[in-house]
Amino acid sequence: MFRLNSIRSVLFVTFSGIIALILAISLLLFYWWSSDTLRKQAADSISASSTAVKEKLDLEYQKMDAVSQTILYSNLVKERFLDFSGREAATNEEAQVVLQAAKDLAEILVAMNGPALPVQQINLYDFQGNRFGSGFDNRRMKIDLEDKSWYPAVLDTDIGKIITEPEVDEQLRHVLPTREDVYSVSLLRLFRDRYNSPEGIVEVKQSVTNLFKSVSSSLKDRVIVYDDNGNLIYPPGPATESDQAYVRQFLAHSGGGRMENPDTGAQELFEVAHSSITGWNSAVIRSEQELFEPLRTFTKMFSILCVGILLLAVLLTFLAAKKITEPIARLHRSIKSTDLDNLAAPAPLARTSGINELDRLQIAFGKMGERLHYSMEQLMLAQRQELQAKLVALQSQINPHFLYNTLATIGVMAEEGMNGEIVEMIESLSDLMRYVSSDDTSLVELGTELDQTRNFLSCFGFRYGTKLSFGFEIEEAARKVEVPKLIVQPLVENAAKYGTKEEPPWSISVRAYSEGTLWFVEVRDNGPGFDRENLARFREQTEKIDRSGETPSLQVGGMGLLNVYIRLKLLYGNRMTFRMEDAPDGGAIVTIGGTYPSGSGG
Incomplete structure (x- = not known):
């Protein structure tokens, strides 16, 4: 049976808990170390x-x-641009010159851009609003420079150039086949003549798609590009609230670190690199959830493996606890079943557990049983000898007491001249003395004890004649039980002594019977009953004997009932019976009893 307070359960729970704790700590440490390592590697990667x-x-x-x-x-570009810039052809010859200048300029620009088209569009503007285009849009057209958002900045710049935010190029959208919004970035410079006087503006345009093509194709992480003023460069288009929230966090945390996704609230890692050339900040963002997803998958698999290991370890722990506790349980059962009856057959000394300490414990218990058996035999022998000695000592106290009372009775009879009765009493006395001294043992059959008690009453009756009557009622089953010698005679003597204080006739009855495994002897008289003071004193003495277990010193006179009580107590212990009570119709009743020896019954 598995009990919570048993050794098996303590071992099982303790070692299972230790194993589970080790696995849990190992898993947590592994996850912490792996996540920290992944976070550092991810920070380096996104950086x-x-x-x-x-x-x-x-x-x-x-x-x-x-x-x-x-x-x-390029001087060629300056010459050709100045040839048609702001000029109106008045004659055919002038028109031919302007047209030729435009063709030459277009060829020059195409040659400068090259076959790889590093830029998508080149525009030349003069301050009269004329625009000459080369690239996807090769039209020459009139525009209002005041409508351009970049125009004041180009004129006021100290460095002579600016780069714009992504804007939708309406002119370029009309010449492209998709007709979709095309976001482009422009690099603008002042165009000066040979005397360094501003003559116009050069605009080099590149679509955002081409500009960030290599970035979007090579990275799986999210990329956001913004300038120092917080204006969004990439992704192009109107900035969403989420993009603006990202940019605000980037501006608040320069460099890199962790931040909260404004949409989902999940943690993300980011790194920002600033360009001194463009003035743009390139931020790369990586979700921790996506970063740790492989780790979580591995952790789940490892957790399942740990559960399997834990179950196996728990099973092994259970088996180990069982191997340790089963020998202890067998030893416990052996100890529990050991008593005085089977102490003579100690537990086997064979090694059965396979554990040295438990085998030695079992062998030590077997040897202890042998020594205990020998010690118990010696103790029981000593107790029997002690009990025999006490019974003999108490019986030796009865002998002079009985002889004293009998001689006193003979003396009284001699004074009264009862010579014939004295002779008969002396003969009866001789029989009683032979009974007392005939055998060294202190135990006799109850039938023999009652026969000698009858002989005593016969002697006692010589003095009183017909005034004293007595009777015996003896069950046959009670005759064979062994009792201490002279255990009934003091009761009869006490009944004769106190029962004759009333007016005759006097009667004494002795009854021996059995109930189950118990035997009883009842002595009854028709006298005045027990004196309350003497009865209380007697009970006080017996209670003291029960408490202390000590046998008091007894005097020859007036010690018969207490002597009987002590001998019954020594022989039967708490299984003895000793009752003193007044009879309902007058007189006194003394009942003694004990148990039949083991193996016999009433």
Whole structure:
């Protein structure tokens, strides 16, 4: 049976708990170490990615800047641009000159852009609003520069160039087949003549799609590009509330770290790289949930494996606890079943558990049983000898007491001249003395004891004649039980002594009977009954004997009933019977009793 307070349950629960705790701590430490390592690796990775994004954007910007500078420093472009810039053809010859200048300029710009088309569109503006385009849109058209958002900034810039935020190019959308919004970034410079006077503006345009093509194709992480003022560069289009929230967090935490996704509330890692060339900030964002998903999957699989290991360890722990506790349980059952009856057959000394300590314990218990058996035999022998000695001592107290009372009676009879009765009494006395001294044993059959008691009453009756009558009622089953010698005679003597204090006739009856495994002897008289003071004193003495277990010193006179009580107590212990009571119709009743020896009955 599995009990919570048993050794098996304590061992099982303790070791199972230790194993479970070790596995849990190991799993937690592994998850903590792995997540920390992944987080550091991810931080390094996205830091490298943000730097790569910045460098790619710088490279694209440098391509645009290179085309822009080539145009600015080309004298052919200046000459051809100035040839048709702001000129109206008055004659056919002038028209031919302007047309030729436009063709030459278009060819020059195409050659400068190159076959790889590093930029999508090149626009030249003069301050009269004339625009010359090269690229997807090759039209020459009149525009109002005041409507351009970048126009004041180009004129006021100290460095002579600006780069715009992504804007929808309406002119370019009309020449593309998709007709969709096309976001592009423009690099603008002042166009100066040979005397360094501003003559117009050079615009080099690149679509955001082309500009970030290499970025979006090489990274799976989210990329956001913004300028120092918090304006969104990428992704293009109107900034959403989520994008603005991201940018606000980036501005508040320069460099990198962890932040909360404004839409889902999940934790994310980010790194920001700033470009001194473009003035843009490239932020790369990676979700921790996606980052740790492989780790969580592995942790789940490892947890299942740990559960399997734990179940196996629990089973092994249970078996180990069972191996340890079963020998202890067998030893416990052996100890529990050990008593005085089977102490003579100690537990086997064979090694049965396979555990040295438990085998030694079992062997030690077997040897202890042998020593205990020997000690119990010696103790029981000593107790029997002690009991025999006490019974003999008490009986030796009865002998002079009985002889004293009998001689006193003979003396009284001699004074009264009862010579014949004295002779008969002396003969009866001789028989009683032979009974007392005939055998060394202190135990006799109850039938023999009652026969000698009858002989005593016959002697006692010589003095009183017909005034005293007595009778015996003896069950045959009670005659064979062994009782202490002279255990009934003091009761009869006490009944004769106190029962004759009333007026005759006097009667004494002795009854011996059995009830189950118990035998009883009842002595009854028709005298005045027990004196309350003497009865209380007697009970006080017996209670003291019961409490202390000590046998008091007894005097020859007046010690018969207490002597009987002590001998019954020594022989039967708490199984003895001793009752003193007044009879309902007058007189006194003394009842003694004990148990039949083991194996016999009434």
